[in-house]
């Protein structure tokens with residue numbers, strides 16, 4: 196049996212309160228996040244991580260002190276492995292390579308080498324490609340991997356039909372009890388980026404828009420929708436509209452927001468704290484009648500199947516017939 200390793204790339208997060216500052220330092224010293232030459236970047240990273248430490252620690256305390264991102268990604272890894280291992284003649288194993296905290300990308304490489312991987316699939320848990328996420332992870336991997344196994348890079352999958360249908364399923368479930376959909380608005384919220392990153396050619400925003408268009412086309416529910424961007428950090432101008440402002444505007448117009456996190460595929464600080472606590476509080480202050488947050492696709496069977504199809508396609512193994520039918524439809 197051929198052994199194929201799948202590395203799931205994600206951002207990572209602090210596991211304990213003591214990890215918060217070094218995690219933030221790693222994030223802000225990434226040249227794909229802060230486009231400044233060394234050593235200025237390290238100086239800035241030191242400053243920002245020191246300044247943000249206490250408030251970020253307080254946010255991570257809402258989730259028991261650290262980020263659930265590793266546990267969530269672990270569940271996705273096991274679900275994907277189980278799905279892939281129904282394929283004859285190939286043994287799959289999924290490894291986790293985080294960009295800014297443990298288990299780091301080099302730890303994933305050591306583990307897959309110890310396992311004896313003969314082929315590697317690089318699978319970012321970012322459906323939409325960005326230089327700040329996917330490219331940063333891939334370059335880190337390329338620098339660290341010294342082995343000879345062929346590597347297949349999955350760049351993005353913003354309109355993968357199973358990813359799209361996973362969201363359609365979750366949205367339909369979240370709005371099923373609503374009597375009058377005219378009183379609600381879908382807010383697709385993606386992590387924002389500095390505008391200059393997009394102007395520099397980053398396809399992220401375009402791909403977020405493609406994901407939303409595909410989900411709306413599949414959803415078949417008569418509800419108004421808008422795209423917005425959350426989690427702005429720092430002094431630069433970021434792409435908009437901002438999620439918090441869009442929530443306020445929605446509440447003030449007498450409608451209630453149904454928030455769909457569209458660029459995150461698992462639960463972590465940006466969904467559990469920013470969306471579920473901070474923005475919910477804002478909406479309530481603005482007098483919202485209701486506030487609904489659709490869960491991330493996490494281990495939704497359709498999503499895991501979508502990831503599996505991406506992996507099988509990347510290694511040249513014929514995709515399941517179902518996916519071909521879905522594409523043809």
Ligand SMILES: C=CC1=C(C)c2cc3[nH]c(cc4nc(cc5[nH]c(cc1n2)c(C)c5CCC(=O)O)C(CCC(=O)O)=C4C)c(C)c3C=C
Pocket residue numbers: 206207208209219222227228247251262263264321325327328386387388389426428458459463464465
């Ligand atoms: C689509 C995914 C993401 C993009 C694009 C992205 C860009 C980006 N992020 C920051 C700054 C921070 N991000 C932080 C946490 C965080 N970011 C993502 C995803 C994307 N980031 C995830 C999944 C997480 C959560 C990790 C967790 O611990 O649960 C943080 C730390 C938390 C906080 O203080 O808000 C920062 C800071 C920038 C500057 C940026 C693009 C330039």
Ligand SMILES: [Fe+2]
Pocket residue numbers: 386426
């Ligand atoms: Fe981020």
Ligand SMILES: [Fe+2]
Pocket residue numbers: 386426427465
């Ligand atoms: Fe953020």
